[in-house]
Structure formats: structure tokens, C-alpha cells
Amino acid sequence: MLSIPHYVMLWCILFTIIGAVWYNLDRRYGVKLYRWWYDLTHKDPLPEGEQRGFVYNRSTKARFTAAWVVSTVQSVAVILTTPVNPLVELIMWLFEVPVTMLGFYLGPYLYRLWQRSDVVFDAMDRLEHRAESGDIDVKATAAAASRAIRHRFASTIHREEEHSGQRDPEPEEKTTEAATVNESAENDSGKEDQERASDPRELMRSYARKRQSS
Secondary structure, three states: OOOHHHHHHHHHHHHHHHHHHHHHHHHHHHHHHHHHHHHHHOOOOOOOOOOOOOOOOOOHHHHHHHHHHHHHHHHHHHHHHOOOOHHHHHHHHHHHHHHHHHHHHHHHHHHHHHHHHHHHHHHHHHHHHHHHHOOOOHHHHHHHHHHHHHHHHHHHHHHHHHHHHHHOOHHHHHHHHHHHHHHHHHHHHHHHHHHHHHOHHHHHHHHHHHHHHO
């Protein structure tokens, strides 16, 4: 027996999926049915070329009405046919309408995904047909694909090794630069000492310090 939160979550997920699937079924099959219904219930027929279903290419208000009708019918049917707590089903009814609307808005993305899967399936069918007719060698194709994957993998590893190898000498360059700076500082210090030794005033000061110390 599911707890109330798990029960609500389960049905919310289910109604989101129902909304997305409903949108795509309405887009594929419901357009003709809606045109028949519209022409039956309206004085002027639906303009030719206008693609409209019960939820496909409809306003938010129309989609909300469709979600509300389906959710209400489902909740009434569950209360009449199962021993479910009516209060729990009322809570469910409050959640079912917005999650069904969410499914309607997720429907176009599901349709695009399905369109892409059709392209993949068609390509696989053509490949299988060529393999069965002998136009393509399956083993050779698989071997070529395997070699291409190994070559790509080896190239990636080689690039990574080259990249890491280029970054390794950086500490040595920094050490060389530091040694060059120290050597330059020592040379400058030596030059200053030589200049002081060649200055007559420095010689006199040095002589005076020696006389005082003796």
C-alpha cells in the first residue's frame, strides 16, 4: 500500500506522461477528428490548411478545459469503482490538471525527439538492407569503425601527453630566471664594491678607520 505522498507523486508522473503522449497523438490523429467535430458543431467550417486538434495548436484555456474534463472523469471513475479515500482523490484532482498541462507543453519536445529517432531507425534499416543484399561487408565496416575509434582514442591520449609535457618545463624556466636574477644582483654588488675601492674618498675613510682601530 502506497503512502499518500507516493501515491500523489506516482499519479503526477503518470498524468505528465499522459499529457505529453496525448499531445502527440492529437497532433498525428486528432487533427482530422477535430475538423470533423468542428464542422459538425459550427456553422462555418474550419478553414482549409489550418491544423488544429483538441490540444494541438490550441489556446491555454482550451488545453486547461481538456485537462480538467479528463481529470474530473478519471477522479469520479476511481471514486465509484475503487475503495480509495475521496479526500485523497480530491487532492489528486487538484494536482492532475496542472501536471497534465505540463505534459501538453512537454509534448513538442517529445515530438522532436521522436522525429530524430525516426531518422536513426531509417538509417539502421538502410544499413541492414545493404548488409543483407551484400552491398556492404559488416565485418569490414565493424573493423574500420573499431580502428577509427582506437585511432581517435590514441590521438586524444597523445595530445594530452604533449600538452602535459609542454607544461612540465615551467618550474625549470622559473628556476633559471631566479638564478639569472641572483647572478645579476651579485654582479651589480661586485661592481659597486669595485667602484668604492677605486674612489679616493673611500680609500681615505678606510685608512682613517684602520688608524683609529690601531
